[in-house]
Amino acid sequence: MSFTVDKQTLEDLNLLGKFTPGSIFGMFNKVQTSGGERLLLQLFKNPLTDPDAINKRSGLLSYFQEKALDFPFSRAEFQTVEHYFSTGSSTNYPAAFIVVFSKKIQASLLRDERYPALQKGLVATIGLLNSLNDFLKQFNDPNPTPFDEELQVLQRILETPALRNLLKEKDADEFSIAKLAAYDHLLKHTLQADIEILMECIYKLDVYLAVGKVGKAQGFAYAEALPKGKQVIEIAALWHPALIKGVANPVGFNGENNMIFLTGANMAGKSTFMKSLGIALYLAHMGFPLAARGMRFSVCDGIYSSINVSDSLNMGYSHFYAEVLRVKKAAEEVARGKSFLVLFDELFKGTNVKDAYDATLAVTDAFAQYRQCFFVISTHIIEVGEALQKTTDNVQFAYLPTVMDGKVPRYTYLLEQGITTDRQGMLIIENEGILNLLKN
Template identity: 30%
Template sequence: MLHVEDLQIEAELLPLFNFTHSAEAEAAVCRLLYELPPTAALVVEKQDILRGFLANWSVLENFSYPKIQLREVRAFLQDVSSGRITLEVNRLRASVTMLLSEEARYQSRARYVQVIQFLHRLQQHYLHKLDPQAFPVGFRPQLLVLVRFMERFSLEDANRAIQEDSFSTALMVRFAQQLQAVGPEIIAEFWEAFHLFEAYWSIAKGIQLHALTFPNFREEGLLLEDFYHPLLKAPVTNTLILSPTENVVVLTGPNMSGKSTLLKAVGVCVYLAHAGIGVPAVRCSLPFFHSILIAINLRDSLRDGYSHFMAEIQNLKSVLHAAHGVGRTFAIFDELFRGTNVDDALEITSATVRGLAGFHHSSFLVSTHLLQLEKQLPEDNGISTYCIECVLQDGLPVFSYRLQRGWSSLKIGKLLFEREGLNSLLEPR
């Protein structure tokens, strides 16, 4: 089960990895971001593909091509494969046509030159220089699709002739014959492999640019060392270490202390780890979770007619169904049960945290403003408490955004209310 809409993958995560030159490659990046392989072994295989791109970074760092050239080459190849354009593959007829029509000669030559130069550049600058052994065995067939497509054409001879201004009618006919022999399924397979290649390159560039780290999977416990939210310009890093016996984190801290941002940063790390992509942390080691459910800034559902409280109830119900199912579950609850009155919230939050602690092989993070909860939770039962540090200086809260063990008892709502003079403003004149 996967509920990760609150991570805003396309709005916030996609820009971190999207350096593509075409809409098709961008769509492939998006698919890779949304793709969570069903086993840890398959996640690692996806990591290894990206490691292969990074190992070849001296070749691929400046991977590029003119966007307009791609569009025109792609359109021309599709027109040829669909039969909308028929190429002249008879040398005599081609010679007569080009002799009689300067427009036909110019048009044919321009199309062929564009395709040849596009493919030749990809072949010579990138594909021929790659070390295929750096890639996992399962990905090498994708590289072979690209290599073998290029080998169907005499690109080196044709490109040399173009450079020497000796691209004759005979060479054009020869290229037309080679192109006409390529079926539509082969051309479609080439473009699919090409856009996937660019998508992996784009994600690898994001990993390189943002200095992300590949995580590893382990059976129990969780380690996030110096993690942060990648969208922050000057992020404060934090470390979260959970032992194999700790599976519920209760997080406290006053408003504006950064609880939601911290929870979102943890959610981003867990999600990207399962997508086979580098995470914003110095080190990341975690179990493989079969279900990931993240509720941050949970809203009312106008479509379903749910109040905020009912939305929270339904979200918790989904988490519990997942936890009762096969495999491990990871879930984040931000300000659990804030949609109901304090007395109810305290009672059912206590029951929820105690109950979640019983799912020993899953992990849950719960933030709350209910400071009374501290006295209601038992000790040493899988529940660990953390808070975000905040101190008062000259009567004002100063936030460090640092995660530390324990509870936060600081209340700043009344303080800020009074400091802004709201008590006096509320008095009638």
């Protein structure tokens, strides 16, 4: 079973994108190898849905976060090794010798760069294997660790007699044609399968170390995954990972209180809170560190959001119709009995106030009947909340307050229980002098 997140939700939460400013992938993308980056992207695109697998990964990453070790190879050094293994080798030693001898002649007569590149690649590879061997000595923990299984695989490969002999060549900076051909054939043919496994393990190491380092630097924590159906999300303190000094809020859902109806002024932090929750649950399903303290959650089927929905000129959709289609899609998933986190920010703001009130109330009341999901629905129409209080018993009412310092609004970003009574819109307009500008 896969974790469902559509393109709109990925964009709303800014989860992917190597070059997208502030993306969550970019935050964790501190790897040193191209293979590590590919693996990291693969992990981001495939959150887990098995609680045991999630907890196993979070335990592994937490272990590396505590270890706080540096990746033992430079990016340039590793690129040299990757390039070395990208060049082929013959299936038997005599043929390999002839190929290497041919490259040597061409290097002498034509200044062909392939022979010196082969020498350089082999030297770099031997250096990498020795560095890896030394690095793994730091994992001599007396008690079992989450890394033991992969550590044993790496140690088994490095203890292969042929590789042990190769490691002894760590002081050489050039090899004879015979040795160069022999070692090249050994690494690229005889031990090809083991070398491929070893490289994949190094890519994983790259990811573990990078993710752990980010988690430690940011003060992130790990979540505990519970089986699907437990109907719980508990977070002692949650903030947005892109905020250096983000204000943290507790969050709690269960089967009896599975919806938050959120009110507050513009700029009070409603959208940021919803994004923070969506990002945290997504990273929790990946087993990654997240911007929270002490999170427990039951596994979900996916996340569905409607935060930054825009109109579509190509499809001929108005903003309101685009909103309606998002709500319809969410309704289809929820009605199928799936367990989703659904985030709706300012429902139906693309239509008139009367329709927005009626539609928000009807849709929110209908979604509230589905106890297997978690919902956060925000709106400026506080009258909807007042009506919901009379018809539902599973909705938490929360708001983000505005505090007035004289005529200047200040935002605490701290959730409070209830429905906001803040109505500072006109005051902010007056503070900006818009009406005076128009009168004059």
